[in-house]
Amino acid sequence: MTQQDRPEFIIEVLTREFGDLMEQDPAAFRRKFRKMAASPFAFYRGSAALFYADVTGDYADDRYLDERTSRVWMHGDLHAENFGTYMNASGELVFNVNDFDEAYVGPFTWDLKRFAASLALIAYGKALSDDVITELVTKFGRAYLTELRAIAVGGDDAIGSITLRNATGVLRRVLQQARLNTRVELLAAQTTVDDFERRFSLGDGVHEIEDDTAAKVRDAFEHYLTTLPEKTRPVSTSIKDIKLRKGVGIGSAGLPSYNLLLEGHTEALENDVIIYMKQAQVPAVARWVEDDRVRGYFRHQGHRTAESQLALQAHADPWVGYTELDGIGQMVAEVSPYAADLDWADVNEPDELGGVVADLGRAVARMHSVADDESSHDLVNYSTEESIAAAIDSDEAGFVPHLVEFAHRYGAQARSDHQDFVDLFRNGRMPNL
Numbered sequence: 001m002t003q004q005d006r007p008e009f010i011i012e013v014l015t016r017e018f019g020d021l022m023e024q025d026p027a028a029f030r031r032k033f034r035k036m037a038a039s040p041f042a043f044y045r046g047s048a049a050l051f052y053a054d055v056t057g058d059y060a061d062d063r064y065l066d067e068r069t070s071r072v073w074m075h076g077d078l079h080a081e082n083f084g085t086y087m088n089a090s091g092e093l094v095f096n097v098n099d100f101d102e103a104y105v106g107p108f109t110w111d112l113k114r115f116a117a118s119l120a121l122i123a124y125g126k127a128l129s130d131d132v133i134t135e136l137v138t139k140f141g142r143a144y145l146t147e148l149r150a151i152a153v154g155g156d157d158a159i160g161s162i163t164l165r166n167a168t169g170v171l172r173r174v175l176q177q178a179r180l181n182t183r184v185e186l187l188a189a190q191t192t193v194d195d196f197e198r199r200f201s202l203g204d205g206v207h208e209i210e211d212d213t214a215a216k217v218r219d220a221f222e223h224y225l226t227t228l229p230e231k232t233r234p235v236s237t238s239i240k241d242i243k244l245r246k247g248v249g250i251g252s253a254g255l256p257s258y259n260l261l262l263e264g265h266t267e268a269l270e271n272d273v274i275i276y277m278k279q280a281q282v283p284a285v286a287r288w289v290e291d292d293r294v295r296g297y298f299r300h301q302g303h304r305t306a307e308s309q310l311a312l313q314a315h316a317d318p319w320v321g322y323t324e325l326d327g328i329g330q331m332v333a334e335v336s337p338y339a340a341d342l343d344w345a346d347v348n349e350p351d352e353l354g355g356v357v358a359d360l361g362r363a364v365a366r367m368h369s370v371a372d373d374e375s376s377h378d379l380v381n382y383s384t385e386e387s388i389a390a391a392i393d394s395d396e397a398g399f400v401p402h403l404v405e406f407a408h409r410y411g412a413q414a415r416s417d418h419q420d421f422v423d424l425f426r427n428g429r430m431p432n433l
Contacts, residue, residue: 300329
């Protein structure tokens, strides 16, 4: 494809991915696209469909893929801002990959390439040189491979989950900040107390719902409870209030999401819990993975999203589950007070960035390793870490340079695509908007 053909290709891919939703809610997509127009990285975040069209087309290179390494449970949207903290089922704060809306089973290298290119965009936005970008991607790739091999041999060399016990530098500060958060602060931000009872506050993006819709949400909630493991089923199951939320995140444009306020484990108001029930969508990567075993495994997209998070996170959030609303799959999880994202604006110098990306490489290796033959599902029934390590052994010397070359090349492509996208959008060439 020539660069002259690129604008039409961008329109084609984004229309195929979002066309129906754009037609249903053009205002939501105008907001989404304006956010994407803000920077090359913001565009990259919101255009996973374009990335997958490229890595299966002009940017395809399958040198490390075989029958097994093409069937790894992958994150699906592994860019630099999809990392943060969560409170696991054991009550421990963990820094790890987050946001599993795009998760699927496919080639492990697609995750690594998507992250490497995003890292190149982050570093370019900080005016760092190509040599520094090469160094950062190299540190990520080496840390990934070192941790993966340590997990594969089963020794004590694997770092494991990043927690307050072993985190250092930037990631330790993120965990410490998350530890300072409280449920009381979260409730104060999203709710009010009227006549001695707590209810959601109305405001920007928060809307009342009709009684019949509330009844459907309550029925869906009852079904959701049956999807939670008995041993981790939360005590809080009494609904106090329900509201519709719109405009939640770049990736969720046009998709309805309901917040449910639940009675806590005591009658004290500070113990109340907020969960969300969000319509799940077909992940961008699924359109490019031709595997009926994977496609047939999931009941609906809500089931896929929940199962993926449970598979990819060791000791995941105990509230993660799924349900259906009007026959459409929904993902359900807690709006956690202990979630804190890694803020790249606070990480600018190469040495500090290097420490962070090495930690992220280890986190990704652990993610790729947990959802295999030793997990609770049977979709990936072999050791992924052993399979990936064996595939890399076929050309170990080329593994990191392969990621580095892709990061530079696709980072430049994304910057060019961003400019094309801005011109297309501002000149009214995106359909249905």
